[in-house]
Amino acid sequence: MIPNVLTVAGLDPSGGAGVLADVKTFSALRAYGMAVLTAVTAQNTRGVSAVSQLSPELVTTQLETLLDDVRVDAVKIGMLGSAEVVRAVADVVRRHRLPYVVLDPVMVAKSGDRLLDEAAVQALRTELLPLCDLVTPNLPEAADLLGEAEARDEAAMHDQLDGLCALAPGVLLKGGHLGGDESTDLLAVDGERRRLPAVRVPTKNTHGTGCTLSSAIAALRPASPGWFEAVAGAKAYVSEGISASDQLDVGSGHGPLHHFVQLWDATSPDR
Numbered sequence: 001m002i003p004n005v006l007t008v009a010g011l012d013p014s015g016g017a018g019v020l021a022d023v024k025t026f027s028a029l030r031a032y033g034m035a036v037l038t039a040v041t042a043q044n045t046r047g048v049s050a051v052s053q054l055s056p057e058l059v060t061t062q063l064e065t066l067l068d069d070v071r072v073d074a075v076k077i078g079m080l081g082s083a084e085v086v087r088a089v090a091d092v093v094r095r096h097r098l099p100y101v102v103l104d105p106v107m108v109a110k111s112g113d114r115l116l117d118e119a120a121v122q123a124l125r126t127e128l129l130p131l132c133d134l135v136t137p138n139l140p141e142a143a144d145l146l147g148e149a150e151a152r153d154e155a156a157m158h159d160q161l162d163g164l165c166a167l168a169p170g171v172l173l174k175g176g177h178l179g180g181d182e183s184t185d186l187l188a189v190d191g192e193r194r195r196l197p198a199v200r201v202p203t204k205n206t207h208g209t210g211c212t213l214s215s216a217i218a219a220l221r222p223a224s225p226g227w228f229e230a231v232a233g234a235k236a237y238v239s240e241g242i243s244a245s246d247q248l249d250v251g252s253g254h255g256p257l258h259h260f261v262q263l264w265d266a267t268s269p270d271r
Contacts, residue, residue, distance in 0.1 A: 002030065002031065002032055003031045003032065003073035003074060003219070003222040003223065004031070004032045004034060004070060004071055004072055004073050005026045005031040005032065005033055005034070005072075005073060005074045005075070005076065005215075005218050005219050005222075006034045006035070006036065006066070006072050006074070006075045006076070007019050007022035007023065007026075007033070007034070007035045007036070007075075007076045007077075007078065007215060007218075008035075008036045008038060008059075008063070008075065008076070008077045008078065008080075008089055009022060009035070009037075009038060009076070009077065009078030009079050009080075009106070009211070010037065010038050010039035010040065010041055010051075010078065010079035010081065010106075011037055011039070011040045011041060012041055012043055012208070013041070013042070013043065013044070014043060014044050014045055014207070014250065014251060014256070015250075015256065016045065016207040016208040016250065016251075016254075016255065016256030016257075017207060017208030017210075017211045017256075018041070018078065018079065018208070018211060019035040019037060019078075021208040021211045021212050021215070021256065021259065022035065022076055022078065022211060022212075022215035023035055024259040024260065025211075025212050025215040025216050025219060025237075025259055026215060026218075026219045028237070028259050028260055028262065028263060029216060029219040029220060029237065030219075031073075031074075031219040031222075034066065034070065034072075036059065036062040036063050036066065037054055037059075037062065038053070038054055038059055038078075038079060038080050038081055038085050038089075039051055039052060039053050039054055039079060039080075039081040039085075040052045040054070044251055044253065045207055045250060045251025045252065045253035045254050045255055045256075046251065046252065046253035046254075047253070051081065053081045053082050053085065054085070055084075056082075056084040056085050056087070056088035057088075059085050059088050059089065060088045060091070060092060063089070063092045064092065067092070067096055072098060072099070073099060073100070073222040074099060074100035074101075074102070074218040074219070074221050074222050075093070075098050075099075075100065075101045075102065075218060076102045076103075076104065076214050076215045076217075076218040077089060077101065077102070077103045077104065077128070077132070078104045078106050078211055078214070078215075079106040079116075080106075080116070080120065080124070080128075081116065081120065082117075082119075082120050083117075083119040083120040083122070083123040085120075086120055086123040086124050086127060086128055087123055087127055089128065090123075090127045090128040090131055093128070093131045093132075094131055099222075100133055100218060100221045100222060101131065101132045101133050101134075102132065102133065102134045102135075102136065102214050102215075102217050102218045102221070103128065103129065103132040103134070103135045103136065103168075103214070104135075104136050104210055104211060104213075104214035104215075105124060105129075105135060105136075105137050105141045105144075105145065106141075106210070106211070107121065107140070107141050107144055121144055121145065124145070125145055125167060129145075129167045129168040130167065130168065130169075132168055132169070132170075133169055133170050133189075133227075134168075134169075134170040134171070134172060134189060134217065134227060134231075135164065135167075135168040135170070135171055135172070136171075136172045136174060136210065136213060136214045136217070137164065137171075137173060137174065138174045138176060138177055138210060139151050139157070139160075139173075139174070139175065139176075139177040139178070140177065142160050142164060142173055143160070145164065145167065146160060146163045146164065148160065148163070150177070151175075151178075152178070153178065154175065154178070154184060157173055157175055157178075157184075157186055158186065160173065161173050161186050161188055161193075164188075165188050169189070170187075170188065170189030170190070170227060171186075171187070171188045171189070172185055172186070172187050172189075172217075172231055173185060173186045173187075173188075174210070174213075176200075176209075180200065181199065181200055182197050182198065182199060182200060183197070183198050183199075183200045184196065184197045184198070185197075185198075185231075185235070187227070187228065187231055189227045189228070190226065190227060192228070194228060196231065196232070196235060198235060198239055199239075201239065201242045201243050203242060203243075203245055203246065204253075204254055204255070205242065205245035205246065205248070205254065205255035205256060205257060206242065206254055206257070207251075207253070207254040207255060207256050207257075208256050208257065209238055209242065209257060212237075212238055212241065212257060212259065213234055213235065213238045216233070216234035216237050216238060217230050217231055217234040219234075220233045220234055237262075238257065240261055240262070241257035241258045241259055241261055242257045242258075243261075244257075244258035244261035245257045245258050247261070
């Protein structure tokens with residue numbers, strides 16, 4: 001059975017992040033993609049120039065209308081933008097008991113633009129994280145969620161993983177901000193912890209990698225035997241997409257990864 005996977009997130013017109021990147025990922029990984037919008041941004045590969053937040057009522061209506069008709073097999077939650085929208089999404093997740101909920105706590109864009117204020121972070125921390133099966137913060141996001149300084153080494157990552165596990169049932173703490181030749185993530189879920197190293201790809205084209213990783217996990221989880229297998233498959237997909245990102249020519253800033261590298265023939269003259 002082909003899984004129906006939903007993203008609840010914002011719109012990035014450049015297609016590298018947000019719902020466009022999520023739906024590309026679902027499609028590439030053989031899932032049927034659906035999207036509920038929370039915000040519309042004006043942005044490109046260099047930065048964000050404006051954000052327009054949708055009302056919590058409209059976000060709720062989108063979700064309820066969809067859920068009234070369509071089976072949802074997994075959910076990826078990304079940019080929510082305000083405390084009110086966080087609470088609205090949490091209410092729907094709670095009432096419908098949605099399966100396999102993966103939260104990417106989008107707080108700051110790749111360009112450094114702030115996308116979530118402190119009130120929204122607090123609502124995320126107390127109302128939504130406990131309802132999610134897996135949360136996927138990077139190191140700055142983890143520090144925000146915990147109210148601590150950003151981890152500067154792997155030992156500090158392990159300490160912060162302990163704190164995050166008190167907030168959410170499952171955590172994938174992403175260590176890409178540490179630098180070095182290897183990017184190591186830490187996974188804690190279902191009472192088990194694993195260290196997940198990966199070779200760092202030397203490229204500036206990393207726009208939307210967090211969105212893509214979390215959506216890949218959601219796409220793969222319904223058919224996977226467990227979270228570890230879904231996360232491992234998602235990391236492999238993202239690594240391949242980053243490695244092939246130079247085949248694309250999208251913008252002059254942080255370009256996107258190549259979501260369809262497995263499907264497109266890179267040698268074709270019209271690619």
